[in-house]
Amino acid sequence: MQRHLVGISQIGAVRCHRLIALARAIRQASALPRLDKSVALAFFEPSTRTRLSFEAAATRLGCRVAAFSSAGSSIEKGETVADTIRTLEAIGFDAIVLRHRASDAAEHAASIAKHATIVNAGDGCHEHPTQALLDALTLLDEFGSLEGKRIAIIGDIRHSRVYRSDAALLGMLGAIVGVCAPPLLMPSHLPDGIVQLPDAASAIEWADAAIVLRLQRERMDSGLVPSLSDYRRRYAVRREYLVGSRVRLLHPGPVNPDIELDAVLVESEHSLIQRQVSNGVFIRMAVMIDIFATELVEHFLSH
Ligand code: NCD
Numbered sequence: 001m002q003r004h005l006v007g008i009s010q011i012g013a014v015r016c017h018r019l020i021a022l023a024r025a026i027r028q029a030s031a032l033p034r035l036d037k038s039v040a041l042a043f044f045e046p047s048t049r050t051r052l053s054f055e056a057a058a059t060r061l062g063c064r065v066a067a068f069s070s071a072g073s074s075i076e077k078g079e080t081v082a083d084t085i086r087t088l089e090a091i092g093f094d095a096i097v098l099r100h101r102a103s104d105a106a107e108h109a110a111s112i113a114k115h116a117t118i119v120n121a122g123d124g125c126h127e128h129p130t131q132a133l134l135d136a137l138t139l140l141d142e143f144g145s146l147e148g149k150r151i152a153i154i155g156d157i158r159h160s161r162v163y164r165s166d167a168a169l170l171g172m173l174g175a176i177v178g179v180c181a182p183p184l185l186m187p188s189h190l191p192d193g194i195v196q197l198p199d200a201a202s203a204i205e206w207a208d209a210a211i212v213l214r215l216q217r218e219r220m221d222s223g224l225v226p227s228l229s230d231y232r233r234r235y236a237v238r239r240e241y242l243v244g245s246r247v248r249l250l251h252p253g254p255v256n257p258d259i260e261l262d263a264v265l266v267e268s269e270h271s272l273i274q275r276q277v278s279n280g281v282f283i284r285m286a287v288m289i290d291i292f293a294t295e296l297v298e299h300f301l302s303h
Pocket residue numbers: 049050122128131161162213214216252253254
């Protein structure tokens with residue numbers, strides 16, 4: 001089994017099921033182990049919740065955490081991913097949680113690391129596996145099983161690592177995944193079985209739950225979205241679409257209120273957004289225990 005956590009497809013169904021079950025067990029646990037390891041949070045791209053969530057997870061398990069972001073580090077002086085990984089390993093970090101704008105950064109880091117474990121916290125348009133695990137946990141809490149459940153992913157699909165990880169994991173768990181985006185924000189290839197939905201109104205009508213995504217302008221060539229008002233007209237999730245509906249709403253954050261999603265929906269009875277954030281910490285604790293204390297996994301799962 002590969003120790004690194006690069007993407008959903010690399011870790012496979014068995015480990016995904018195990019991480020979700022472990023996160024649930026940790027959520028119920030009255031006592032937590034102290035792992036006494038050191039974790040570097042190497043965030044080469046902005047982040048609020050993912051970084052704080054990894055930090056909370058690691059510190060609650062007694063790990064020492066060092067966080068650095070590109071501003072103020074040698075990354076500004078042209079340091080490469082390879083340099084950073086070698087340096088962090090030489091200092092002695094046991095795990096490196098990496099966020100980077102290059103879509104192969106996590107895979108590359110994993111090929112360089114000799115003993116530290118690489119955890120992908122989002123690499124370019126590639127994957128964001130812990131986000132998918134926390135989305136799956138949130139949806140499983142809500143529905144019990146995802147077998148046959150319809151999950152629509154609405155927004156900037158093309159640039160979204162969340163879409164790639166979510167589609168892989170939710171499909172693995174038996175959900176039917178639908179996508180909804182303007183043609184220029186669709187990827188050039190959609191895997192078999194993914195349903196294309198023409199606009200947000202029909203996506204909401206079709207779905208049991210919708211994962212709404214932000215327009216990721218930092219990864220976008222200019223001109224892909226003609227105007228925000230055109231985008232909103234067809235692809236924003238609006239309050240009126242949810243009248244009389246039981247659809248659940250998820251969003252990985254950050255939400256751009258009144259662009260991809262009407263602001264009032266964020267705290268409506270449809271929203272699972274705060275639960276996603278809370279579950280994120282349990283998923284990341286599960287990742288740490290799975291990496292550092294494999295012998296404790298069975299203990300947690302049998303309680
Ligand atoms: C996502 C990311 O960075 O990929 N956010 C997150 O991790 N909470 C989605 C996004 O930035 O839109």
